[in-house]
Amino acid sequence: MKRKIRNEKLRKHIARRLRITRSVAGSRHPIVTVFRSSKHIYAQLVDSSSGRTLGTVSSRQKAVKDAGYTGNVEAAKRVGQALAELARANQVEQAVLNRNGFLYHGRVKALADAAREAGLRL
Numbered sequence: 001m002k003r004k005i006r007n008e009k010l011r012k013h014i015a016r017r018l019r020i021t022r023s024v025a026g027s028r029h030p031i032v033t034v035f036r037s038s039k040h041i042y043a044q045l046v047d048s049s050s051g052r053t054l055g056t057v058s059s060r061q062k063a064v065k066d067a068g069y070t071g072n073v074e075a076a077k078r079v080g081q082a083l084a085e086l087a088r089a090n091q092v093e094q095a096v097l098n099r100n101g102f103l104y105h106g107r108v109k110a111l112a113d114a115a116r117e118a119g120l121r122l
Contacts, residue, residue, distance in 0.1 A: 061082070080114025
């Protein structure tokens with residue numbers, strides 16, 4: 001029997017995550033999964049047919065980290081650009097964004113927009 005989640009914010013986050021995952025799961029394109037913490041942002045490119053991770057990019061990597069603080073919109077833009085380069089290296093032109101329950105606003109939106117500007121179709 002499932003326990004009731006009493007924290008309203010957490011309950012809504014989990015509901016969004018499950019709803020988004022269900023809609024993305026049937027895609028034939030690779031999936032870009034985003035996770036954000038208070039200090040960093042992470043993105044990984046997953047092949048949807050085999051479930052294998054093609055590569056990961058995060059604000060903890062040296063190339064992205066050198067420019068300063070890693071928990072802001074600028075860091076998310078750098079991660080988005082690096083993600084598009086990673087996708088290009090793996091011959092991926094189009095992918096599906098799994099924002100993992102996070103609202104499409106702020107750092108998540110900046111990452112997606114930067115990846116689009118760098119040539120990845122999300």
